[in-house]
Amino acid sequence: MNRIALLLWCVVSATAESNFAPPVVGVARDTHRQLRPVYGVAGNFVLRDAIPKEALNWAFSGAGGLMKADAELLTLDSGGRVTSRHPAPQGDAVLSAGAAFFPETNELWLMGADPDRKLRIEPYALGGDVVALGALHGRSVPLAVCRGSRVWLVTVDVTSSAVMREILAPGVIGDRGCAGALLWLDGNFLLADTRELTIQTAGGDERHLPLAGGVHGAQPELHRAGERWVQVEVAGRSPLLLLVNSDSEQLYRLPTVETRP
Amino acid sequence: MRRLLLLACLGVSSLPAQLSLSVVQGNSEAPISGQYGFGTVSMGDVRDIPFRLRNIGTSATPLTVLSLGGVDFAFVNPPAVPQSVAGGAAVDFTVRYGPTAPSSSATFTADGVSAVFYGRALSAGIVSLDDGSDALHLLMADAVIDFGSAVRATTVTRRIIVANPSTIDKLSIRNVVALGTAFHLTRDSLPIVLAPGASASMRLDFTPMSNGTQQGTLEIDQRSFHLTGIGLDPAAPIPSIALDLPQTASAQQGKLTVKLGSVSKATATGEVDIDIRPSTANANTDGGILFLATGNRTVKFNIKPGDKVAHFGSADSVAFQTGTTAGDLVFTVKLGDATVQSTFTIPPATIGLDATQAQRTSAGLDLRVTGFDNTRTASKITFTFFDQAGTALSPGAITVDSSAAFQQFFAASDLGGVFALHAFIPVMGNPAQVAAVEVKFTNAAGSAQTGRLRFTP
Numbered sequence: 081m082n083r084i085a086l087l088l089w090c091v092v093s094a095t096a097e098s099n100f101a102p103p104v105v106g107v108a109r110d111t112h113r114q115l116r117p118v119y120g121v122a123g124n125f126v127l128r129d130a131i132p133k134e135a136l137n138w139a140f141s142g143a144g145g146l147m148k149a150d151a152e153l154l155t156l157d158s159g160g161r162v163t164s165r166h167p168a169p170q171g172d173a174v175l176s177a178g179a180a181f182f183p184e185t186n187e188l189w190l191m192g193a194d195p196d197r198k199l200r201i202e203p204y205a206l207g208g209d210v211v212a213l214g215a216l217h218g219r220s221v222p223l224a225v226c227r228g229s230r231v232w233l234v235t236v237d238v239t240s241s242a243v244m245r246e247i248l249a250p251g252v253i254g255d256r257g258c259a260g261a262l263l264w265l266d267g268n269f270l271l272a273d274t275r276e277l278t279i280q281t282a283g284g285d286e287r288h289l290p291l292a293g294g295v296h297g298a299q300p301e302l303h304r305a306g307e308r309w310v311q312v313e314v315a316g317r318s319p320l321l322l323l324v325n326s327d328s329e330q331l332y333r334l335p336t337v338e339t340r341p
Numbered sequence: 342m343r344r345l346l347l348l349a350c351l352g353v354s355s356l357p358a359q360l361s362l363s364v365v366q367g368n369s370e371a372p373i374s375g376q377y378g379f380g381t382v383s384m385g386d387v388r389d390i391p392f393r394l395r396n397i398g399t400s401a402t403p404l405t406v407l408s409l410g411g412v413d414f415a416f417v418n419p420p421a422v423p424q425s426v427a428g429g430a431a432v433d434f435t436v437r438y439g440p441t442a443p444s445s446s447a448t449f450t451a452d453g454v455s456a457v458f459y460g461r462a463l464s465a466g467i468v469s470l471d472d473g474s475d476a477l478h479l480l481m482a483d484a485v486i487d488f489g490s491a492v493r494a495t496t497v498t499r500r501i502i503v504a505n506p507s508t509i510d511k512l513s514i515r516n517v518v519a520l521g522t523a524f525h526l527t528r529d530s531l532p533i534v535l536a537p538g539a540s541a542s543m544r545l546d547f548t549p550m551s552n553g554t555q556q557g558t559l560e561i562d563q564r565s566f567h568l569t570g571i572g573l574d575p576a577a578p579i580p581s582i583a584l585d586l587p588q589t590a591s592a593q594q595g596k597l598t599v600k601l602g603s604v605s606k607a608t609a610t611g612e613v614d615i616d617i618r619p620s621t622a623n624a625n626t627d628g629g630i631l632f633l634a635t636g637n638r639t640v641k642f643n644i645k646p647g648d649k650v651a652h653f654g655s656a657d658s659v660a661f662q663t664g665t666t667a668g669d670l671v672f673t674v675k676l677g678d679a680t681v682q683s684t685f686t687i688p689p690a691t692i693g694l695d696a697t698q699a700q701r702t703s704a705g706l707d708l709r710v711t712g713f714d715n716t717r718t719a720s721k722i723t724f725t726f727f728d729q730a731g732t733a734l735s736p737g738a739i740t741v742d743s744s745a746a747f748q749q750f751f752a753a754s755d756l757g758g759v760f761a762l763h764a765f766i767p768v769m770g771n772p773a774q775v776a777a778v779e780v781k782f783t784n785a786a787g788s789a790q791t792g793r794l795r796f797t798p
Contacts, residue, residue, distance in 0.1 A: 100750035103695070103711035103761035120759050121695035121713055124592040124629040124662050127636065308696070318633065332594055333660050336636045 106306020107160040117160030141177035142307030176213035231257030263302040272300040365391040379438040379460035385467035387439040395431035411447025466503035488547035488570030504540035521557020575606040577677035599651035611676035619668040627757030630664030665713035665758035691789040692782040701796035705767035718785035
């Protein structure tokens with residue numbers, strides 16, 4: 081134990097003096113639909129230079145992420161910088177920070193796996209529309225699938241593309257999850273409709289935040305924007321950043337990008 | 342033949358000097374032979390006609406006589422007499438007809454020129470303007486009645502006096518009207534009959550409902566008068582600043598409302614600026630102090646009639662961030678001629694801890710802390726590691742003086758006091774023996790400590 085302590089003393093002394101950096105909150109889509117790194121801390125955000133492409137969708141975990149452009153899938157590092165570009169099916173995709181599902185081709189791409197992996201999932205096996213992706217866990221990845229008006233959690237074996245199991249999503253997510261934008265965040269579900277944002281925790285608790293003030297009838301969008309952050313986009317409103325903690329949530333407004341003459 | 346040609350040439354070059362009378366009509370001259378009528382002019386009005394005497398000869402001729410014999414006609418700008426008028430040259434002058442009788446004439450005489458000027462008068466009242474000064478101002482037809490400037494939706498009033506100049510006859514006025522949306526006439530019903538020597542007073546209001554020059558016409562029987570005035574925007578109310586901030590602290594998002602001292606009658610654009618007067622000498626740029634609507638430290642707003650607060654786009658308030666610098670946040674509102682400031686103080690605080698992450702890898706311990714120091718005086722970082730039993734690992738709290746590292750980092754940052762600390766601690770042996778860590782940051786305001794952070798696999 082003394083040996084450990086001695087090493088700690090030396091290493092802490094050396095590292096603590098040199099490893100300061102600007103804190104990255106996450107990445108967010110601005111009102112021009114471009115993705116930008118967000119620096120700062122909760123309640124104090126500064127947006128920096130954009131990735132000069134329209135972001136159709138994205139997901140960012142803090143350690144890295146993915147961005148879907150028109151016909152490309154971009155991988156991002158922990159600073160929100162583009163690290164690689166991959167030709168991808170046109171149009172939108174369902175993303176998590178490490179996976180992309182393309183409805184056009186029914187392909188699931190696992191990015192950051194060693195090596196990157198692409199698998200095709202038969203539509204009949206899914207039996208509906210993929211609306212959210214869970215985190216890769218070993219050889220399986222869970223998908224949230226809308227079947228009719230209900231959300232099912234379908235676990236797929238990434239080596240065989242076979243469906244390993246499927247269950248109805250618990251609570252309100254299973255019943256109403258297809259009626260809004262759904263995001264799967266570390267076991268928690270977030271569901272946004274025109275009126276409110278519902279957070280259903282992994283433990284089954286349910287919390288609600290009002291989402292007023294948007295364009296009437298416009299469906300909000302949810303995107304994972306950081307380790308604990310979710311961007312909430314409501315048409316007609318400034319973008320919001322939601323800080324998701326284990327026992328509470330806090331909504332912040334995202335600054336508009338400064339327009340320089 | 343040569344002699345004849347010579348004589349002919351001589352004849353042309355020596356045309357006798359002769360003055361000819363013309364009326365000037367724009368750029369041309371219309372010769373007058375014997376008489377010229379000035380037309381019909383209202384009693385009390387005048388009509389000016391420009392004339393020209395031209396020497397149609399080739400040699401100079403003297404002008405020794407220039408006269409008008411008769412009543413109601415007069416020279417306005419008589420030329421000097423005597424004078425010599427060169428060959429082909431002309432002398433201009435204006436004759437004014439101001440009737441005092443139903444008809445009148447006068448004989449114009451110049452050297453070798455004679456003509457009769459005549460005119461007819463229309464029975465009309467004498468129109469005067471009462472602008473509040475001591476004297477009435479006589480108004481001729483086509484005169485301009487200038488109301489000057491008036492704040493929008495307010496009224497400037499003039500009085501128009503029409504007097505019957507006759508000592509014998511009554512005067513009947515059949516048409517009095519003010520044209521133009523900004524002008525309004527208040528008068529007796531028509532016809533207005535004036536006894537000899539009597540007069541009538543009418544009220545003429547100028548009430549501009551928009552900004553800028555407004556024009557109209559006042560018609561009194563056959564005469565017209567030009568009306569003009571300028572509508573001005575009312576002065577904007579005096580603004581005041583109301584702040585809605587959950588905590589007077591750094592890293593907060595608040596709302597600012599610009600309240601108006603009175604209900605606005607004006608349409609105007611104003612501006613709010615936010616600035617920081619740091620309480621610490623070595624404060625770097627703080628890019629986090631901004632208005633969310635613009636992403637910078639300035640935002641514009643509008644007011645319109647009926648408003649009690651300013652509008653930022655469609656919103657009644659504008660959100661801002663307090664940044665991460667201790668000091669005075671100064672809000673400055675500029676509206677019209679008024680400049681109003683509101684200041685609140687962000688007090689120096691211990692380091693704000695925003696997020697922590699402690700991970701254990703096979704190679705060691707990975708520790709990340711993000712936070713902010715609004716004093717820029719961060720100095721010591723103290724680490725205390727704990728084993729699985731919750732006992733502090735020897736040698737206990739390990740304190741590192743990181744003042745220089747913090748100062749170096751802040752000096753290069755334009756993000757205010759935010760920072761991310763990343764410490765990777767290699768461990769010889771089994772890292773799993775280290776279960777948790779507490780990290781304490783110290784600055785001039787005191788110390789802030791994380792909770793006990795458990796290292797996760």
